[in-house]
Amino acid sequence: LRIAVLRETAADEARVAATPETVKKLTALGATLAVERGAGLGAGIADSDYEQAGAQLGERAGVLAGAAIVLAVQAPDPATLAGTALGAWVIAAFDPFRRGDMVAAYAAVGLEALAMDWMPRITRAQSMDILSSQSNLAGYKAVLEAASAYGRAFPMMMTAAGTIPAARVFVMGVGVAGLQAIATARRLGAQVSATDVRSATKEQIQSLGAKPIFVEGVAGIEGEGTGGYAGETSEEYRRAQAELVAGHIAKQDIVITTALIPGRPAPRLVTDAQIATMRPGSVIVDLAVEAGGNVEGAVPGEVAERHGVRIIGHRNMPSRLAADASALFARNLHNFLAAFWDKEAGRPVLDAEIGDAIRLTRSGQVVNPRLSQ
Numbered sequence: 031l032r033i034a035v036l037r038e039t040a041a042d043e044a045r046v047a048a049t050p051e052t053v054k055k056l057t058a059l060g061a062t063l064a065v066e067r068g069a070g071l072g073a074g075i076a077d078s079d080y081e082q083a084g085a086q087l088g089e090r091a092g093v094l095a096g097a098a099i100v101l102a103v104q105a106p107d108p109a110t111l112a113g114t115a116l117g118a119w120v121i122a123a124f125d126p127f128r129r130g131d132m133v134a135a136y137a138a139v140g141l142e143a144l145a146m147d148w149m150p151r152i153t154r155a156q157s158m159d160i161l162s163s164q165s166n167l168a169g170y171k172a173v174l175e176a177a178s179a180y181g182r183a184f185p186m187m188m189t190a191a192g193t194i195p196a197a198r199v200f201v202m203g204v205g206v207a208g209l210q211a212i213a214t215a216r217r218l219g220a221q222v223s224a225t226d227v228r229s230a231t232k233e234q235i236q237s238l239g240a241k242p243i244f245v246e247g248v249a250g251i252e253g254e255g256t257g258g259y260a261g262e263t264s265e266e267y268r269r270a271q272a273e274l275v276a277g278h279i280a281k282q283d284i285v286i287t288t289a290l291i292p293g294r295p296a297p298r299l300v301t302d303a304q305i306a307t308m309r310p311g312s313v314i315v316d317l318a319v320e321a322g323g324n325v326e327g328a329v330p331g332e333v334a335e336r337h338g339v340r341i342i343g344h345r346n347m348p349s350r351l352a353a354d355a356s357a358l359f360a361r362n363l364h365n366f367l368a369a370f371w372d373k374e375a376g377r378p379v380l381d382a383e384i385g386d387a388i389r390l391t392r393s394g395q396v397v398n399p400r401l402s403q
């Protein structure tokens with residue numbers, strides 16, 4: 031069975047979907063690995079590293095010829111996948127709700143699109159969950175980006191020349207990225223507070239030594255949706271949340287927003303009027319910027335400035351830690367393939383629970399029920 035590993039072509043994408051470590055492990059399962067030349071350079075992996083791990087190196091067309099499985103970080107345009115076996119699996123992040131046209135194109139060329147970003151949140155799939163592995167790094171990096179753009183220090187420092195107060199960091203959205211952002215800001219010595227619509231996060235915030243900022247006693251407080259994801263909150267809740275946040279934000283030096291709702295635009299959490307109350311020199315990082323943004327005025331791929339406050343809207347934060355992000359992404363893919371590897375068939379065979387959740391297209395059709403709702 032031939033597995034092709036592609037060089038990413040999207041702008042700002044430095045990650046790669048396989049590393050020498052996972053090439054070795056997949057080869058040990060019985061697969062032949064073919065890696066596109068230069069695929070690992072952005073993540074600090076030379077072609078020769080892949081070769082030493084047992085992969086064949088080649089140009090895209092050669093690598094794809096006869097491949098039954100294609101691995102990528104971001105799903106490539108199917109028009110660039112000519113030569114793959116009919117019905118080949120393409121395993122990558124598809125962002126299916128936002129890229130419906132591309133999903134349809136996958137069906138049209140007879141490829142089977144497997145969206146790793148739709149991995150169900152069940153215990154046995156945790157090791158295959160690219161959203162978690164990448165969000166964790168994004169949360170960490172968001173704090174470092176904020177710290178380096180901030181013209182002051184994070185920790186309190188008592189020096190002979192006087193005392194520097196600790197920075198105040200507010201994290202909005204306490205999922206995987208938010209938790210790591212809290213932990214990182216705490217490690218840097220900041221005074222940290224955080225908020226979420228899921229009340230279960232309150233204890234997690236406290237256990238990291240941060241202060242929870244929560245709306246109390248309003249209907250619709252429990253924003254827990256399916257699979258541990260957030261749902262939409264009531265109008266009354268949103269108003270109460272906005273008021274609470276408005277008072278709190280004025281006293282913050284750094285705001286990190288991470289709030290996402292699957293299948294919907296990101297909720298708007300910070301308005302321009304609130305930004306105007308912050309001290310000039312403050313920094314906001316909007317990790318949801320590519321999903322529509324939590325922060326008014328955030329621009330994807332840019333650092334905007336409003337009222338003297340910098341709003342960092344970097345795209346693809348995990349790619350800024352490409353080596354670690356690739357190592358974890360590649361392990362997620364290996365864990366997935368290994369868990370379903372059928373020795374007799376000499377290839378992976380998916381079960382219904384995970385297969386039906388992540389499979390977008392098959393035999394020329396779009397087959398995922400979430401896409402026909």
Ligand code: NAD
Pocket residue numbers: 150151152153155156159161162165202203204205206207208225226227228257258259260263288289290291292297299
């Ligand atoms: P996410 O990236 O979808 O969203 C980030 C956070 O934003 C979430 O905590 C969400 O509640 C919050 N949010 C949404 N709307 C908001 C609003 N209006 N105001 C404030 N916050 C808002 O979430 P995630 O990081 O994917 O994590 C969601 C949950 O899933 C977590 O509890 C996480 O631990 C859990 N999880 C489980 C598994 C598993 O069991 N396999 C894997 C990963 C994550």
